[in-house]
Amino acid sequence: MSQNSNRMPLIDALKAVAALLVLLNHFSSYGPLAEAARQAFPGIFGWFFEYGRMAVQVFLVIAGFLAARGLSSQGQALDVSPLPLIWKRYLRLVVPYLAAIGLAIVAAAIADHWLDDDAIPARATFLQWLAHATLLHGVLGFDALSAGVWYIAIDFQLFALMALLLWSGRTRIVAPALVLLVASASLFWFNRDASWDNWAIYFFGSYGLGAAAWWASDRKQLSAWMGVILTIAIAALIVDFRLRIVLAVAVALLLGFGRRSGLLEQWPNARPLAFLGQISYSIFLVHFPVLLIANGLYARLGLDSTASAMIGLILAWATSIAAATLFYRWIESPEASRRITGALGWLFGNAMIIARRVPVIGTLLPRRT
Structure with a gap:
């Protein structure tokens, strides 16, 4: 996380909303609490179940936007070796991630004594843990030890691919062109084939849109660059309409115009959103262990009413935020x-x-x- 003086309120707000939507998607997907909630309120919890996962697109676009800012703020080629930058990104992601995996393993072991449910991961093996530690669990076909951990591996792959493309470009014009070319290939081909969803290339379309939004917002020809982004995205949607790509385009345009207009650093001025945006990665990491324990207790206590399920979910939500706050302070903060x-x-x-x-x-x- 950057320091408070360098924070961008609009990005914090988007990350806060996206993190809460991912949390609600998982709360609507796993265990008897989710089943009870969907039966009681099929409309809203069914919506979270079906569409909440699309909030990941917000994180993808923001990640591409910030990667462009950090690696190629003026659209220039990367003139240093990308390997130290990739290693630094790995450490930034993996230190809190492995701590959260440890929490998930403990929570799964506890919940397994109270509840028999497919949501509880099987007992972790050393090879499975090692695959997670190297961020290769999806590629190697290992079952996930926590919900949503596929995204951390993809985030790392995307950053590494972006750094390598910018380094390979060597010149100011070629470097961003390579990024846009690979992003276009993702939008038109790879993102349409779910067999690629363990690889960065499947998601690089959204990531590249975020990078393009950063470069577009810093150029005099804003309308031309935004026109290129829209033309590529609309053509890809005509070939194969995907709601997740529509969301990615909307977020990219919001970030681009937000930076150009100054709103990125000024709006919204809401401390709760800024706080939730700051701890959004911690929320993403720790909410599933909390949900496992909540489901286990719900089964252990023999509860089955709608009221008890809703109270359980509300308490799990509040506990997730509290746990994420402590996790950020002790593990994730710089x-x-x-x-x-x-x-x-x-x-x-x-x-x-x-x-x-x-x-x-x-x-x-x-x-x-």
């Missing part, structure tokens, strides 16, 4: 993340020193020169 990565680096360094002193292991490790 200060906490630096402390954790520093401690891990210290432990790894000392482990290497100790290993070198062990005769058998020391012969296998490289020596300092």
Whole structure:
């Protein structure tokens, strides 16, 4: 997260709303609480179940918008090696992500004693955990240990692909053209084939629209660039209409015009939305373990009324926000993340020193020169 002085209220608001919609989608999808809620209120909970997941498009577009700002603010090629940037992104995502996976494993073990439901992940194996740690669980076909964790792997893939494309471009004109070319390929072909949904190329259309919105908002020919974005998107929708792409286009246009007009840094001035936007990644990570425990308790206590189900969901929602607040402070915030990565680096360094002193292991490790 950036510091408060550099925050963008419009992006915070979009992230807050998107995070809550993803949370409500999962609350409408998993366990007896979700089933009871959908039976009692089929309209609203059915809508969350069917359409809440589309809020992920908001995160994809915003991620592309911010990646363009960080990697190529003027549409220039990346003139440094992308590998350190990719590694930094990996650490930024994985430190809180692995902590949340640990919470999900514990919550699943507890809920499994109280409830027999398909929503509870099976007991984690070491290979499954390792696949999650390397963000390869979807690609390798491992069952997810928590809901929504596929997105973290995709986010990392998208950033890495963006960095590599900008680095490959080498010149100011070619670099953004490569991004738009790959985004167009995604919109016209790959995003229409669900067999690609474990790979960045499936989602790069939305990500590229976000990047294009950043570049368009910083150019004199705003109308021309926005016209290119709209032409590509509309043509892709004519070929195959997808509501998720409509949402992505709308968010990209909102961000582009918002930055150009100054609204991006000024509106909406609402502290609750700013706060929820700041902790949105933590909400995304911790709400599923909370939901598992809530469903387990609901079954354990033998509750089955509509009122008890709704109270359970409301308490789970409030607990998710509270848990995300603490998780952000202790795990995800820049200060906490630096402390954790520093401690891990210290432990790894000392482990290497100790290993070198062990005769058998020391012969296998490289020596300092």
